[in-house]
Amino acid sequence: MTRRSPRIHVAADLRVGGDVVLPEGPARHVARVLRLGEGAALRLFDGAGLEASAVLVEASRKRVVARVESVTTGACESPLRVHLGQAISKGDRMDYAIQKAVELGVAAITPLYTEHGDVRLKGDRETKKLAHWQAVAASACEQCGRAVVPPVHPPLGLADWLVERDEALRLVLHPETDGGLDSESSPNGVALLIGPEGGLAEAEVAAAREAGFGPLSLGPRILRTETAPVVALSLLQYRFGDLDENR
Template structure:
């Protein structure tokens, strides 16, 4: 169905909607996506789109209402999405300032990560509280959704609320658990193919000895990615690429 829809309609916008997708259903677009479709792309009634529900389903739809205050699509076809890696990676990413965290989340989603938890670490210099933390969390989830729109994924990875490193370590039960640590001699030469993995990336100043000891006590293996020091937003890109190459679909 997917191939037929694209063959019939060519290249078209692809949008995330948190709604059930079934043939014959009418779905009202939220204000942001609706404005993008009708005002930026200037699409009118009858125009084709692709929607995905974030849970693995995609749909070919057509605009049946394209007004300033209300835009509605009619679902014509539904199919299972593609683009999910056979390797389920949960990324624990130390929170960084500014756009760096957005970049790390965006690229991790593009590289097939299954879940992300922003972490408070000993050397991390970002501390969020209450409303500010809630706003950042919502923003990071939106970054993941946008990355799925761009990369063709139909399943949106969950960005969990920020938590302390110790608390995150205690919840990990993946068969493969890795943390990046420049000072170790352990290189990426693992032979076994796991179904899931946990990956810990430290802050700009690196993980402290206390962080490292805590991670090791929970079964994490220190790993180096070579002699050069990578920025905190670059490290997950390299590490996830290697994981997906060895155990996933790259």
């Protein structure tokens, strides 16, 4: 069985014949974990849509360099652009939500401060956490084959995020409803709002409804805040995106 070439995100200009010096983290992974040497094949992507076949021309403990042999446009982006507003949760839960949302084709993610959310980030802590979440998104792209890394925007209060929304289809997860995906045609954009572990406050649900968000139920069971985006995005991608082979 042939081993698949590793995919690595590099914020670099990918040009045929050009050399790309791998950043410290990916370089360490290639040289010390995978133990790849000169002549080994790699797949590089720039996070903005370009994918490249490359070969290692230098693989030392101090520096790893790949030479680009061909460049193509990535082909794994969903035609459905979903902006996920995800209430911030503790520990690995937020990482999981971001990782799986990226794998399921989300176009953008905004972490949200909500009334029942118990995470508040300020200053350097927020900056570091945002960089970490963006790295989680890039890593998910490496795994799933996407060449575009969706942005993880700076955290916002829910009211501020609602004001910015102009997507054709806007949905808020609400367990006490029988709301479904009733749109006849595929929307050009979707805003999906998911609350914290304790759920959105009644006033927050009302504000979302006033901002044009329709209720969406995911069935009779109450899902965890990190599970809900997986299920909701799967339904959206099947109904309007690229998970239905017959579309």
